[in-house]
Amino acid sequence: xxxxxxxxxxxxxxxxxxxxxxxxxxxxxxxxxxxxxxxxxxxxxxxxxxxxxxxxxxxxxxxxxxxxxxxxxxxxxxxxxxxxxxxxxxxxxxxxxxxxxxxxxxxxxxxxxx
Amino acid sequence: xxxxxxxxxxxxxxxxxxxxxxxxxxxxxxxxxxxxxxxxxxxxxxxxxxxxxxxxxxxxxxxxxxxxxxxxxxxxxxxxxxxxxxxxxxxxxxxxxxxxxxxxxxxxxxx
Numbered sequence: 001x002x003x004x005x006x007x008x009x010x011x012x013x014x015x016x017x018x019x020x021x022x023x024x025x026x027x028x029x030x031x032x033x034x035x036x037x038x039x040x041x042x043x044x045x046x047x048x049x050x051x052x053x054x055x056x057x058x059x060x061x062x063x064x065x066x067x068x069x070x071x072x073x074x075x076x077x078x079x080x081x082x083x084x085x086x087x088x089x090x091x092x093x094x095x096x097x098x099x100x101x102x103x104x105x106x107x108x109x110x111x112x113x114x
Numbered sequence: 115x116x117x118x119x120x121x122x123x124x125x126x127x128x129x130x131x132x133x134x135x136x137x138x139x140x141x142x143x144x145x146x147x148x149x150x151x152x153x154x155x156x157x158x159x160x161x162x163x164x165x166x167x168x169x170x171x172x173x174x175x176x177x178x179x180x181x182x183x184x185x186x187x188x189x190x191x192x193x194x195x196x197x198x199x200x201x202x203x204x205x206x207x208x209x210x211x212x213x214x215x216x217x218x219x220x221x222x223x224x225x
Contacts, residue, residue: 004156031210042217043157043201050210058212090156096210099164102147103213105156 004106019078023091030096032074036087118216136202149201
């Protein structure tokens, strides 16, 4: 079974803090993704990565950065957290080969910025 | 631009059949996915269609018409545990391009 884990299920931070969200997958997947999910807006892609040290901007990268130093780990960084970054953050991973290359999701981190 | 439309909410009765529709307008097409997401949990993969037609997997089936930009997810013999959000997603180019997700359909199954 593919397992995607995220460092925290719930996180509360203050405005202006630097926040790190960690994601680890154990199935040697090449691709990793960070989404945020908000009511009425669905899943929106923040950043993704095809390989170690590679990153690509998604639809809403502003206010975020990412790091992929190892294949199994993809970190999302909020440089200076703001209240509009309160959301559910979902990490996903997928193979870069195979017929469907479906994405497997982690359990999510519900971040509240006060 | 990319656009994926699905109904916001649906309600159906336990034991019945429900069809959740999804229409898409994307710059390209390389597969359509359905995910199930229970409240507070991660989305889980249900089905994948890349060719026209019906894919059946137990109580769940998914249909695709590429010429119409249309898919549906069919759930038979509904159970209370099927109450969840159902997300339609499209891969719009070949390779490893990320999926584009619809906003999801929240299905409530009532007794």
